[in-house]
């Protein structure tokens with residue numbers, strides 16, 4: 001058999017698509033009902049979704065469609081009324097409160113629209129707050145995380161002495177300092193001008209490629225949506241469409 005024949009025989013094994021990454025989030029028929037006196041609001045009305053490791057995924061939809069509720073359930077900040085949420089291989093609803101808090105503080109980082117920095121603390125002290133209790137080398141690790149978001153020279157500044165984009169990058173350093181598996185970012189660019197929004201996104205994309213961190217965003221922001229690999233559209237608590245490699 002000639003060499004080209006042999007290559008042709010084995011070539012199909014090289015052109016096989018890579019196997020999908022393992023799931024980091026598995027949601028099955030998630031419902032969330034809020035009760036306010038006699039009134040009930042169904043914030044999520046049966047969401048089934050798999051998010052794979054290495055995701056860069058945006059949840060979009062109009063105000064009130066359930067985006068924050070979905071992120072809060074993925075982040076174990078809120079429990080579903082029914083359905084099963086499996087996050088990083090565990091089912092948080094089956095854990096004790098202490099075990100769930102510990103799991104969340106190690107595996108999941110949060111970034112919020114309003115940055116949520118402590119105003120009386122410096123940038124580096126704010127980043128240290130992102131490390132779970134008992135972790136060592138706090139100052140050194142926080143400074144490294146600030147360097148990663150190009151803010152090493154701002155370490156001693158307080159939030160009020162920084163721009164919105166800088167504050168959001170401090171918040172990203174706080175989320176990433178513990179090297180979480182998953183970062184949840186609820187409207188992270190909503191308060192930022194275009195240049196700052198781009199910088200914030202650049203930092204998150206770099207963290208994803210360096211550390212394999214998965215990112216799940218909620219957003220209305222087209223600047224953010226166009227840089228995503230996957231988009232999940234919500235309406236009235238239901239997924240109405242998905243784009244990208246969402247299974």
Ligand SMILES: Nc1ncnc2c1ncn2[C@@H]1O[C@H](COP(=O)(O)OP(=O)(O)OP(=O)(O)O)[C@@H](O)[C@H]1O
Pocket residue numbers: 034035036041042043061062063064065066067068069070
């Ligand atoms: N704690 C709560 N108590 C009662 N209703 C709630 C609560 N949290 C959310 N809701 C309701 O659930 C629905 C979904 O809210 P959610 O905050 O998830 O929407 P959203 O898509 O994040 O909206 P936005 O784009 O305005 O942030 C809304 O109708 C909201 O009023």
Ligand SMILES: [Mg+2]
Pocket residue numbers: 067068069186218
């Ligand atoms: Mg919201």
